[in-house]
Structure formats: structure tokens, C-alpha cells
Amino acid sequence: MPVAFPWCTSSSLSAMTKSGVIAIIFLSALLSLIRSCFSAQVYVVYMGSKKNSRNDGGLSQDHQILAAVHNGSIEEAQASLVYSYNKCFRGFAAKLTEDQALKMAEMPGIISVFRNLKRTLHTTHSWDFMGLNFNDSMETSGFSMKNQENVIIGFIDTGIWPESPSFSDERMPPVPSRWRGVCQGGESFSNYSCNKKVIGARYYIGGYEAEQEMVEEPLNFVKSENFRSPRDSSGHGSHTASIAAGHYVHDVNYNGLAAGRARGGAPMARIAVYKACWESGCYDADLLAAFDDAIKDGVDIISVSLGPESPQGDYFNDAISIGSFHAVSNGIVVVSSTGNAGTRGSATNLAPWMFTVAASSTDRDFVSYVRLGNGVSLKGVSLNTDQMNGSVPTILASEANAGYFTPYQSSFCLDSSLNETKIRGKVVVCWHSGSSSESRFAKSLVVKEAGGVGMILIDNRGDDVAVPFIIPAATIGREAGNIVLSYVNRTRGPMSLILPAKTVLGTRPSPRVAAFSSRGPNSLNPEILKPDIMAPGLNILAAWSPAAKKLKFNIVSGTSMACPHVTGLVALIKAVHPDWSPAAIRSAVMTTATVLNKNRRAITEDPNGKKANPFDYGSGFPVPERILNPGLVYDAHSSDYKDFLCSIGYDNNSLQQITGDNSSCTQATSPASNLNYPSISVPNLKSSISIRRTLTNVGKASSIYQAVVHPPMGISVTVIPKYVAFSSYGQKINFTVNLRVTAPSNDYVFGSLSWKSADARVNSPLVVRVVTPGTGLI
Template sequence: MASLSLTTIILLLSIVLAEFNYSLSSQVHVVYMGKATKSGNDAGIDDDTLYHDHQMLASVHDGSLEKARASHIYTYQGGFRGFAAKLTKEQASILAAMPGVISVLPNLKRKLHTTHSWDFMGLHTNEGTEVPGYSTKDQENVIIGFIDTGIWPESPSFHDEGMSPVPSRWNGSCQVGDPSSNFTCNKKIIGARYYLSGYEAEEQKQKNYQVVEGEDADTDVIIKSKSPRDTMGHGTHITSTAAGRYVKNMSYKGLGIGGGRGGAQMARIAVYKACWEMGCYDADLLAAFDDAIKDGVDIISVSLGPDPPQDDYFKDPISIGSFHALTKGILVISSAGNAGGYGMATNIAPWLLTVAAGSTDRDFASAVVLGDGTKILGDSLTRYNMSSSISTISASEANAAYFTPSQSSFCLDSSLNETKAKGKILVCRHSESSSDTRMEKSEIVKRAGASGMILIDETEYRVATPFVLPASSVNREVGDKIMSYLNTTRSPKSIILPARTIMGSLAAPRVSAFSSRGPNSLTPDILKPDVAAPGLNILAAWSPAKDKCMQFNVLSGTSMACPHVTGIAALVKAVYPTWSPSAIKSAIMTTATILDKKGNNVITDPEGTPANPFDFGSGFIDPTRILNPGLIFDSSPLNYKSFLCSIGYDNHSLQIITGGSSECIKPIPRTSDLNYASITVPNLKGSYRVTRTVTNVGDPWSVYQVSVDAPKGVNVTVSPKVLAFQSYGSSKSFTVYFRAVDPNLQDYVFGSVLWRGNKNMVRVPLVVKMQ
């Protein structure tokens, strides 16, 4: 063979490098094009739709259909229109300017945000799932779609014994994936799909980039199970919390032992696995929404979300997917996020039901006994036994070379001197800025040769952690007492006792410190979160693939709060199958409570101050009242179209998003005109009025009288003061008038409007800020 010339070699290398650089500069993007013009089908994507997508892609690939097909990832046509493809920023910009395109989104990664919890809320843990006074036997007709990490179908929480055949209206399928996964569906888990293309494209790019930089990285994306099977545990946990069957003996290594089930244990489950080991990518999330809408689910539960602050509604996959779900009569329930601070809530679109997290009256605690006899309770899931008290020092005293005592006090990786740490209990610190998790700190301490750890958790999240050695987590105040003991004692010692279950030691429920708060960063006229539910130290089913031989686990987060509301929504849907998503949402909001189990105002962790609507929306869900709300605030898809007009969408954009010939009415509605079950006035100057319409779903002859708890510095009146209904389903309107009395108030103030009937109370939170 003739040798290649230097010129030819250089040319070939330049072509290879150009292709490689293209692969690095390109990223999967989602091209969102509004409402679907055709219905998808399970047999595959419509040929005309696919051809159209390839033609659009070819226009940015020098007219090459081959390159267009190679770059294509997904086509969306079930619930909405669009596609996902590998594009450079320049190509994405060109597509964004094309007619019919609403937005082009980079394929961002999203984060994944109970035996006793249902008892705590008044639904007693037994084999029934009834709300007192109401039959919820039609749960088997309710289908819940879970977009998460999949499911472990063999879990006892998901057996189908005694269940009727799958509803005939179900359009979904059971996509088993790799034969080695042995995944199967049944009459409980009636559908399962998985989505990998967006994840693989991004994670493979990251691996390849590491190799280019000279690292010895595996170029294959690690996927444990190319199937709907859950190898992480998160999806199994949230699914069983919402809809798990009754399990007689549920516990975490003997903690929290008892019977457990989900809120709607007879509801059907459809699984959409869009989250993997490294996260959940937008392209896959939208594919999951698209299929869930097409398959015919009644409710979608999404325990994940973006980092704050959230982007525009139609640049966010959960907002996009949930909007189109709503137009099909599907309620989407989502978690508020775990960033903790005010203004940090995500999933804040008004068509979503957004859930904050709180506690129950059960804690998992490990006692620390100091050498002077002082006994301190800290949070832990650790069951290790220590035989006697041992020497206890601050981790700052065990600093390794090149680390300051301050750095080693946080027990950073490699920061501990093994000689100094060996055999001792180390007192470490954990803060919001810590690079290591609580669990990782225990692993670092164990590797250093220590025998135990007391963790001063400055975040004060009260999260029980399964530490890898005897350990207990305490708050800052208790931590200060421990440090005082260490600093004033010649040879300080302590012993850490095994964790145990403790009931009723603190006021409950409380809003968890990690739960993200309002106000709504995009539309301050809409209160977010909507409600709160148990999300701290929740026991539910788990995946043995994550932890061998472990069927149940304890997790914390708004991810755990979300499925509690999902289960309740399923009960409402079972009793009232024709209710709209907004009606179900309203019933959950207006029956929520702002009082704890002792009748005091709910407080927040860690400050212990009274909770306000930015902490928990309308309050904590109350399943005992949920099926008899009396009045509901209903909204149709048309009302949400008007909302889009109020936040600046023009006729052209509105028509693409919603389909048809929708136009914004004149004058343009105000954002506060959306018939929401809460009222927020973020810029009160002088006076303002807000009108709401309620529909009677209680006794045909019902009379409600109003009472007002006015926010500080604001005069509030309501007209009329009495609402008299003469039939079921009739509607009446009322207007709330606001007048600034103290315009010098700089912060938000809170109050409520309460409608009292003979049998019902309908509470509407008020949130006001002076301009």
C-alpha cells in the first residue's frame, strides 16, 4: 500500500479533530414547540412528525439528513410537540428563532429533591385505606404516574393480591428492558418505561472530555440496569409512600417497627424511570411526561426539580410537562426543593401542586452520655453498641499536616491525623458549605481509626443518618454544651448509645429547616409552596440493589413530602373522579391546618418561630377533612391561558403553547385574577381588590359566613360577608379589598380569610407586601 502523504495525514487529522471538537461543543437541547397537533401512539412516532423534526435539524446541519438523524434523540408528540437533539449553541440559537418554536432548552441535570406518617395525619395504618365517613374503594381506578429512578417490583409494598384487572382505558406498556433485569409488571405496577438517551449523551460527553484532559477515565457510561428497575432506592421509596400496599412488619434495622402502607394503597402505579446514577436530564424528563400523558395516568408525582432560582416556566421541563398534563385533566404534584432559604422554592408554576416538608412526632435518636453524666439526644439511625465510655476530643485537635485545626474540625477528607484520632470519639462540625455529607464524614472519621463521632450539625436539619460507626448528630446549641464540657474537663469521655425510636419528644408537625420557602421568584402573585406534608425521617420501601438485604429505608427531603400529597390526591380522585386538577388541589389546600397536634401554631426548624405561608403555604395537609372541603376554587385550562397573558405571553406564543386560536382578552387580566386558593398581593400601594369564585361541593343548602385575620398594617374587608348556596355545584364570587394602613412596613405580612359553614371551614391565606 502506498504511504500517505504528510498533507493527507494532516487533512485526516483535521477532520477527526473537527468532529471531536464538535462532539465536545455540542450538547443535547430540547426544542419545545407547544401543544401537540397529533396524538402519539404506542407503536412509535408518527412518520410525518419525525420527518418534520429531521428537516428542521437538517437546516442547521448544512442540509444533511444523515447528520440530522444522527443528532436526533427524542421526538415528543403525545402530550406536547418538540424534539431533543445534539446541537451546538449556534445551532440551538438558529432553531430558537424558527417559526413555531417556543423555546430551546439545554439538557440540564435535575436533582432528586412510612409506617408512622399516615397514622400521624389521621389515616390509621391498617389494611384499609378509608377516610372516616367516605368510601375510597374506587382507588383501583386511579392511575398514578411516578417520574423518578424506577421501582423494585418485588418489594412487598407492590404485590397485587386481591386487585381487579387493569383498567381498560390504560394505554401504557411494560417496557422490561435488559432481560437480565428480570423486570415484570402486575395488576399493581401496570406500566413501566425508562429513558436513557438524554442521560447517556451528556454523561458520555463528560467521560470523553476527561479522557481528552489526560485522565484515565472509563469512556463507558455506567448504567446499572437498562430497565425500569430501581437501583438507587429513591423511586421505590416515594412510590411506596404514595401508593404502597400494607406491610405488616416494616422497620429500618428494628427502628420504627410496625405496619406500614402508602396513602392510596389500592391505586395503580405507572413508572417512568428518567433519573439515573448521575441525575435526571431534561430531555428524558420531557419524554417521560410525554408518555405519561399519552398513557392515561390520572396523577403525576415528581419528587425532583431545578436548582434555584428557577428559569422561565416554558424553559423548565417540569413546568412544560405539567402544563400540558393539566390541559388533559392530569394533576401534577411536585416537591419544593431542599435549599432551605426564603425565595428558594422551585416547581413554582401555578398549575403545579408544590409541597414543602415537615416532621411527624416520631424521631430516631441516639443518646450521648458525657463523662459528667449529662445525657444528650441526637439524631441517628446507627445501631452500634459501645461497651464503655472512651476518650472524646474535638476533631480540631486531630488535625493532619497541611490542615489547620479549623479545617480538621469539619472532618474533611484526609484532614485527620490517624495517630491522634485512633480509638477516640471525635466531635466534628457540619455546615451548609461542607463539601462532605453527614454520612461521608462518618466514613472519613472511621478511616482515621476513630471509634465514634458526635456531629455538630450547624444546618440543624434534624436528619437521622445511618452513620458507619457509633455516631449522633446534635444541633448547634447542644454542640456548644458539648464543646464547653471538652474545654473544661481534664480527660473528657463519652459513650454513644444505639439509636432508638422516640415518640412525642418535640412539637409536631414542624416545618423542616431544609424545606425551600417562598416567595415565588417568578410570579410573586402566586403563593408557593402550596402545602406541607411529612418529609423528615420517613420510613418506606427500598431497593436491595442499593443496599443488599435492605427492604426498607429512612429518607428525608421534600421528595418524601411530595408522595404524601400524591397519595391524598389519589383518594380524592377515587371519590370524585370528575373533579379537575384545580378542584383536587383546592380541596387539599383549603382543608390544611396551621396548628400542631397540641393545638398550637406550627413552628419552623431551627428557629422555633411560628410558620408563615412562605414556609408551608396553606398549612399541613389534613386527610381527615380532605374529602369534605365544602367549597372549592376551580380553574379551567382557559383560566391558565389567561394567566399566561397576564405574565406577558402574546397571542402568537399563546396559540403555539395551547393550540387552536386562543387570544388574550382585553384588557389583559391581572396575575392575581387566577382563581387560586390563596391570595398574594406583593406590591400594595393604597388600595387593591382581588375577586375569587367558589363552588359548593357540600350540602346543597349551605351558608358560609366570613371572618378576617388581617395582615399587620393592612385593612381587609370582604364582600359579601355571607355566601348562601341552594344547590350542589353552584358558584358564587366574593371580593377581598386591601387598603394600606401602615405603608412603612417593608416586609411581607400574613393573614387569612375564613369562610365558616355549619360543617365546614374554608381557609384562604393572605400574603401582602407594601410597594
């Protein structure tokens, strides 16, 4: 596979020198270029599947390979090695110059060489909202949930706070004998910190520390409370684990908000922790080591609420895609988040072997009203419960700029941007750009430090994310923001009052697609629809780390929180159907989902309230009562993913290295749209096409299904055969979907295909884009 290292070749350096770049203005650029070419950085070297289970020679082989780019020195090779991956796939991470990495990429047996990039972290009323309820006998929809105790979920995240009541092992039986993991001790975490609930814990820091060494900024464990152990210092890992598999906890709330009982989707499932995420993110080298161990330890599911920045690179230059490929090849379901960019085409974790989750709202809001001096009340969101004594003078941050900051810059309430004399004792109106990297809490801190007593935050994106501000404050959308701006600009002595937040249920149609949730189409292979599904991710209450805030439970938003909701559902399916493949389990969730909200109307998207589509929610919103008996599934196995890789350009050599077997690409490779996926996406329809799929019967042995089509606008759709009749469990039947253009459109159009029987309805979204001369993909 090609590996791109811009500029750092002898020819490019020579060309720059010969061009006579002598002027001082260019000399520093040349020196910087040379420094980047010859200074060491951390790279991941991926060598594909491990062909056998023997570990012999793995480490020594890595040293030999590294020695080849270190002038034959084994000592230098050993010093440069960060990780050796040899449990379930082959490869290593090492400190290399770009020139050395280039040479290594050309060696036989190397599939890819890529920089140790940082991945970003993408959370109980939500389960009641989804309709998941267990009765006293641990049954739902006629199926027993008692086998949850034999399901092991691996969380690759920021670790865990094992003392949280969400991770109690009360009434849990002994750990399954098949478990091969460990409870790794470390700072503030002993070998006895695990229990019958949290049955294993490991941590990985080599890739992170190597990066810090490169920039001479070692991780300060004392200052940041970044425990060198599986203990969670940020709260994110504890939050996600408790959403999916947290034990029952009564009388939970956040400062009086969201009061009730907390629980995970699979409250009796086991938790295995793989801490690979630290102060500023999760590095590829550490993530691959976590995947390697999780597969070997014997987990059933891996949940990864993190991912690459958009646009995502090639599958085998991405640690999560690589790790998940080998996990799925070993029968492990990998559930991931789609990202928080909120824009079209920004979805990540795009590999077809992964189960990728978008974020939705529930029917619960945390409402804080802003009451203006003219009597107008505006609805905002907040987690702040402080009471203001009364209305106070109000000022726009742009009118109180300080120092070298322009009015525009100060309008965003940047650090040190506000004039304390003008701000003191006032409510300040600030702007938020909508970027997930921009802290709303930090803005309230800036206002407080400047002497402000309250903040009205106008959010460009209007994503309804509630934040625990440090002073009375509320976030409002752009429309309400315009009302505030008009009032303040036209009023002499404007006043405002911010009321404490309250928990409000059922005020708006739900679920809605969260404004921050990343959308499709799939930027790598639009023939595969991503995201796959949508689940609650807005303002979710779950367990937290007291090291991050003095809280046992916290309310957080993101697709990171949506991911473990689906992880919990997957665990329930695994408990009832332990022999189902990862693809069959994903299909069961996707094909039983709904595209209607609780009012039986089409799901909409925030903030504009427009009708949502499969790029926003994939197959829709899960219906837990249907997932255990989906009737039919679209199954897929390693051979199907191999065919997919062939269809997108992988050759025999690359394929065999990745899979570790004698797989080969046939001359008549099937197009990528023919992967047996629960959704159908055709991004380049010119006139007509035939798409093939295979149904597997997992319902009644004797059953008949009819194809019901809602065609995309301008597309004729016929299904052959229109009826399928099954006579046994596990029977497979092929069918063909013929699509023909009748009226070209300028963009993607959406429809659906359902297989309907007396007992089940198996739904798939249809996504089509007509390509006419002179147009391309969006």
C-alpha cells in the same frame, strides 16, 4: 421567547479578537470560549402543544428542522437527534452547538431552546400521624375508598424494585381496561416484572447518555449497578412510590427502629413507573419524554419528587413546568416537591398548575444521646444501633488536621483530612455545614478509615435528619454543639459515650416545618404562593432497593418524601371524585388544611422553634378526614392558566404555540393575583387593590357561607359579598377581596380568609407586602 447564550455570537468572538488579546494568559480563555461555542451539547427544543392526535410527520419534521442548522444534511440531523416528543406536545432534544441553538431559537414555531439541565431528587407511621385510617369496609369519613383500584399514579423517578412486598398485587382486581401503557423490559427487568399493582414501567436514558458522551464519561452500569431498565438501583423511586400507594406490609422496621405496619396513602391504587433519573440526577430531555408517555398512557396523577436548582428559570425553559402544563391540560394532577435548600425564596416547582409540597416532621424521633465525661447528656439523632463498650477519649477534628488541610477544613471531616495517629481509638467531633449535598454518612466513613471509633456531628442547620452512620455517631444541633466544644476545650482528657438510637414518640410539638424544606416567596411570580401545602418528609420509613443497600425498607428525609404523601391524598380524592379537575383536587387539600399542631398551637419551624408562616407551609398541614368534603373549591382550567400567562407577559403567538389553539390575550389582562388560586398573595401593594375569586359549591346543594377574615398586620381587608348562598351543586359565585394599607410594614405580613358554614370551613392564607417608594420585593 428570548433565549440567552452568553458570549457565543460572531460579534462577541470578533470583538475579543480585535481587542488584541494576544497574551498567553488570555489565549487559553479565548480557546476555551471558542471550544464552548462550537462543541456540541444537548439542547431541548420546545414547540408547544400538539394540535392533533396524529403522529404522522413528527420525526421527519424534526429532521428537517435540524437539517436547517446542519448545512441541509439530513444524515447529520438524524445523528444529532436524541428524542422526538410528538405524543401530547411537540419538540425534540438534540446535540447542538450553541451557535446552532441560537439559530434554532430564531426559527418560527420554536417557543424555547434550553440546555439539557440536570434536576436533583428532592420518605409509615406518618399516615397514622396524619389521621388517615381505613376501617375493614375500606371507608373513611363516610366515603368508600374501594375505587382506589381505578386510580393510576405515574411516578417519574429512579424506577422501582417490583419484588418489594409494598408492591404486591394481592387481592387486586384486573388492570383497568383504559390503561395504554407498557411494561418495558431491560436489564434485570422483564416484560413480566409488572403485575396488577405495578401495571406499567418505562425507562429513559437518551438525555443522560448524551451528556455523558459530551464529557467522555460513559455510564458504567457494572460499577454503579445502574440497571438499563425500569429497575430501581438507588431506592428513591421505590421509596416515593410506596409512600403514596404501597400495599400493606406487616412487621416492618429499620434495624429494630420504627417498627410497625407500612402502607401507602392509597394502598390499592395502581402504580406506573417512568424511570428518568440516574446516577447523578434527572435530565430535562429524559423528563420530557417521561411526561409525554405518562400523559398518553392514561395516568390520573403524576408524582415528581425532584426539581430544578433555585432560583428556577422561566416556566417554558423548564422540563417539569412544560410537562406538567400539558399533563394538567389533559386533566392529570401533577404533585411535586419544593426542594431542600431550606432558605427563604428557595422554593422551586413554582408553576401555578403544579401542586407543590413542603416537608414537615411527624411526632416520631430517632434519638441517640451523647453522654459527656462530666455527666452531661445531650440529645441527638441517629439511625445507628451499635453499642459502644464505654466512654472513650474525644477529640475535635480541627485539632487533628492532616497533610495540606487547615484546621478549619479538617473540622468538616473531609476525605483524607484527618491525622490517623491523633484520631485512632477516639470519638471525633465534626461539623456539618447544613448543605444537602454534604454527606453525613461519608463523614462517619472518613472518621472510621482514620481509626476513629465514634463521631459527634454538629449540624449548623439542626434539621434532625437521622442517618445510618457506619460507626456509633449522633447529630446534634449548634446549641448542644457549643456545649460539647466548651467541654472538650476546657477539659484535660475529655471523654464521651454515644448511646444507640431509640424510637421515641410524641416528645415535641408536631408537625413542625423541617429545617431543610425550601421556603417562599415564589421567586418567579410572587403573586402565586409557593409551596402550596406541607406534609411529612422527615425520617420516613418506606420501601427501598436492595441494590443500593441490603435493605428492603429504609428511613430517608426530604421534600421528596413529602410529595408522595400528598400524592396519596390526591389519589383518595380522585377515587371518590373522579370528575374533579386538578385545581379542584388541589383546592380540597389546601383549603381544609390546618395551621395548628397536634397540641392545637401554631405550627413552628425547625430548628429555631419560631412560629411558621405560609412561606414555610403554604396553606398548612393536610387533614385527611376533611379533604373528601371540602364544601367549596377554587377551581381553575386551561383558560385560567392562559390568562395567567398573558398577565405575566406572554404574547398571542407564544400563547397559541403553547396551547395549540386560537387563544389570545385581551387588552384588559387581569393581574396575576387574580388567578383563581386557593391562596391570595399580593407582593406589591401600594395603597389598595381588589382581588377577584370564584367559589364552586361541591358540598350540600343548599348552603350559606360567611366570610371570616383575620387581616394581615397593617392591612384592612373587606370581602364583598360577606355572605354567599348556594342553591345547587356545582354552582359558582364570585367575590372580591379589597385590601387597603393602614400601616406600612417592612416585610411580608400574613393573615387568612375563611368561608364558614354550619358544616365546613374553607381556609385561604393572605400574604401581603406593602411597597413604598425606595423599596422593592424581597
